[in-house]
Amino acid sequence: MLRVTANSETCAVSSLCVYRLPGVFDQDEDGLVVVLDETPDGELHEEVRRAARGCPTKSIHVTEE
Secondary structure, eight states: OEEEEEOTTTOOOOOHHHHHOTTTEEEOTTSOEEESOSSOOGGGHHHHHHHHHHOTTOOEEEEEO
16 A cells, blocks of 8 residues: 655645646645545555655655555
8 A cells, every 4th residue: 555645844835746646636725745545546656756756855655555
């Protein structure tokens, strides 16, 4: 199982993750990252990994359980 977490304290509000995967990521009222789906379906795993790699502050973390 793939698990997604994000650190809103280091988020730079670039919104790249939200644009890439709006069903997995969103932003709070301050524009900081919020994870909507911590365990996305298998067909989203590669896109989630890309979003994590593309995060300019490395605030998105992906773990395999």
